[in-house]
Amino acid sequence: MKKDERHPVTCEDDYEPDSLTVEQAWSRVIDAVQPLDASRTVDLRSALGRVLASDVHAVLAVPSAPNSAMDGYALRASDLPASGKCRLAVIGVSRAGAPYPGKVHSGQCVRIFTGAVMPEGTDTVVMQEHVEATDGWAVFGGGAMPGQNVRQVGEDVTVGQVVLTRGRRLTPADLGVLAGQGLVRVPVYRRLKVGLFTTGDELREPGEALAEGCLYDSNRYTVLGMLQRLGVEVCEFGIVGDNKQRLEAVLAQASAEADAIVSTGGVSVGEYDLVREALEQAGHIEFWKIAMKPGRPLTFGRIGRAAFFGLPGNPVAAMVTFYQFVQPGLRRMTGEWPLPKPAAFKAVCLSKLRKRPGRVEFQRGIVEMDGEGRMVVRKTGQQGSGILSSMSQANCFIVLPLDCGPVAPGALVDVQPFFGLV
Ligand SMILES: Nc1nc2c(c(=O)[nH]1)N[C@H]1C(S)=C(S)[C@@H](COP(=O)(O)OP(=O)(O)OC[C@H]3O[C@@H](n4cnc5c(N)ncnc54)[C@H](O)[C@@H]3O)O[C@H]1N2
Numbered sequence: 344m345k346k347d348e349r350h351p352v353t354c355e356d357d358y359e360p361d362s363l364t365v366e367q368a369w370s371r372v373i374d375a376v377q378p379l380d381a382s383r384t385v386d387l388r389s390a391l392g393r394v395l396a397s398d399v400h401a402v403l404a405v406p407s408a409p410n411s412a413m414d415g416y417a418l419r420a421s422d423l424p425a426s427g428k429c430r431l432a433v434i435g436v437s438r439a440g441a442p443y444p445g446k447v448h449s450g451q452c453v454r455i456f457t458g459a460v461m462p463e464g465t466d467t468v469v470m471q472e473h474v475e476a477t478d479g480w481a482v483f484g485g486g487a488m489p490g491q492n493v494r495q496v497g498e499d500v501t502v503g504q505v506v507l508t509r510g511r512r513l514t515p516a517d518l519g520v521l522a523g524q525g526l527v528r529v530p531v532y533r534r535l536k537v538g539l540f541t542t543g544d545e546l547r548e549p550g551e552a553l554a555e556g557c558l559y560d561s562n563r564y565t566v567l568g569m570l571q572r573l574g575v576e577v578c579e580f581g582i583v584g585d586n587k588q589r590l591e592a593v594l595a596q597a598s599a600e601a602d603a604i605v606s607t608g609g610v611s612v613g614e615y616d617l618v619r620e621a622l623e624q625a626g627h628i629e630f631w632k633i634a635m636k637p638g639r640p641l642t643f644g645r646i647g648r649a650a651f652f653g654l655p656g657n658p659v660a661a662m663v664t665f666y667q668f669v670q671p672g673l674r675r676m677t678g679e680w681p682l683p684k685p686a687a688f689k690a691v692c693l694s695k696l697r698k699r700p701g702r703v704e705f706q707r708g709i710v711e712m713d714g715e716g717r718m719v720v721r722k723t724g725q726q727g728s729g730i731l732s733s734m735s736q737a738n739c740f741i742v743l744p745l746d747c748g749p750v751a752p753g754a755l756v757d758v759q760p761f762f763g764l765v
Pocket residue numbers: 352353354355541542543545546558559560561562563607608609610611612613616637638639640654655656657658660728729
């Protein structure tokens with residue numbers, strides 16, 4: 344449908360025919376970005392949060408030898424009576440790192456400690472709390488299960504198994520898995536380089552004096568924080584005023600140096616909103632309207648080989664669009680695949696929410712478990728796109744679907760928790 348020029352669609356309108364849905368915009372970003380192909384090896388100590396550039400196959404079984412899960416006595420299960428007691432001679436000790444060197448025969452047992460290799464001939468460990476030990480002898484009751492308290496070879500990892508796959512963003516547990524294979528260096532994709540600038544003549548750097556009508560550039564710090572959490576290398580180009588020549592120069596420099604560019608402001612329809620125009624001239628616009636609130640004018644495109652994300656200037660809109668589109672796009676570029684789905688669950692909404700059908704809304708909420716074990720959520724006060732404190736107080740987005748209208752207290756709503764997302 345063509346926009347009626349006499350009544351152009353604005354962010355006050357509900358349904359907008361030429362805007363993308365949130366899902367369409369997500370797919371367009373993911374399909375358009377190019378994953379990096381360059382990789383390097385890094386020390387395990389610096390690998391946290393990096394993305395694996397190739398599959399890792401196990402060269403070692405874990406555990407590599409059968410060992411005890413308890414402090415106690417290693418013995419042959421066949422020596423234990425079904426009922427009553429039995430007495431076995433304690434012929435030695437097996438400690439973690441110092442296995443018992445000999446073989447254990449019927450009528451014998453070995454004092455063993457957690458993690459120690461099972462002596463030859465034994466298959467079962469009875470924990471010391473269930474044993475009476477005196478003068479080289481140990482007395483066992485009945486009821487032990489054959490094989491109990493023994494960790495078998497390869498029960499965690501088998502030789503040849505793929506322990507971690509290419510595209511995996513390494514977690515602390517993954518570092519342990521790699522260390523368990525004796526690896527000291529791991530292949531990872533190179534770090535993504537992201538150019539960042541903010542636009543607007545009204546912006547001032549924190550620390551500078553504030554002239555009338557001006558405000559401090561908060562977006563650069565929120566976006567910088569979100570980029571730092573992703574572990575990318577950030578190249579800052581500062582505040583670019585509403586000046587076309589300066590904007591063109593920064594875009595040219597950033598697109599030559601960075602894999603992706605993120606800016607805020609200047610993507611709406613005002614006469615000083617120059618970013619979209621500059622992008623159109625220097626590169627190409629993939630889309631610039633999404634049926635969402637806040638964040639409708641998010642602009643995505645490309646300049647040369649760099650992906651370009653023009654976030655809206657309103658501080659909450661900049662953060663919402665970053666988390667929903669820029670973050671997955673940059674993660675894909677860093678080689679991460681498959682992308683983790685954002686966690687989501689239902690909660691009982693305690694607040695009355697204003698909402699008109701036509702756009703997906705990302706309201707800010709505080710979710711918690713109430714005294715009855717129900718997940719409940721309430722909104723963080725005013726929901727305007729300039730109310731950055733609503734984002735700072737929140738621990739989740741309340742995601743209201745496109746067609747939904749106002750929400751009454753007591754209704755079930757979708758919640759996207761920040762943990763795992765941010
Ligand atoms: N006539 C219309 N006006 C606007 C519409 C519309 O549809 N028709 N949409 C509104 C919506 S929604 C948004 S979002 C904004 C997006 O505009 P821009 O991306 O062009 O952003 P700016 O105009 O530059 O700034 C908007 C607002 O945010 C403040 N801002 C900007 N940058 C920063 C920063 N780095 N730190 C803190 N605050 C910042 C700026 O001062 C403005 O108040 O357009 C609406 N207008």
